Amino acid sequence: MTLNSKLAKLLNEQINNEMSSSYIYLAMAAWFEQTPYTGFATWMFNQSREETMHALKFYQYVVDRDAAVVLQPIAKPKADFKNPIDVFEHSLKQEQKVTQQINDLFEVAEQVKDHASKNLLLWFLNEQMEEEKSVRDMLDRLKLAGNDPASLLVLDREAGQRKAATGGEADAAA
Ligand SMILES: [Fe+2]
Ligand SMILES: [Fe+2]
Incomplete structure (x- = not known):
């Protein structure tokens, strides 16, 4: 089934x-690298x-559907933030x-009844x-920690231990 042109776009x-x-996110990591929060940087x-990996998953899907991949410029990301809460809010x-x-x-x-695409998009x-959810949970706890350095360092350590992927990488490679 040919990929609908609007959907391909x-x-x-x-x-x-x-x-x-x-x-x-890379700009956010770089911002955290300039602070004591190495866990949030990770x-x-x-x-x-x-x-x-998400981008590559879409790339592979467009290729697999025999449609043309057309890459566009990536905008310059925001590089300055006020504090960890500000970063997580963004x-x-x-x-x-x-x-x-x-x-x-x-x-x-x-609308175009493309069920294979619906399946990909459901994932x-x-x-x-x-x-x-994971960002919202961390944001809530950052707000609770406020300006308390000990609490912030606990959250930072936890953030640094968070698993790198939730299955997205394995799926993207499949
Ligand atoms: Fe995301
Ligand atoms: Fe994503």
């Missing part, structure tokens, strides 16, 4: 959106890698934006739910 845009996310670095906004993009993509896939919708 949106899937290509999503390769770019995921690469942009990867770049945004979290953001791992997140950046996951977003690259992270949550970014994830919510991506969830909306995937939702929109799913709707188009549904991404679940992934988005997980990502929004």
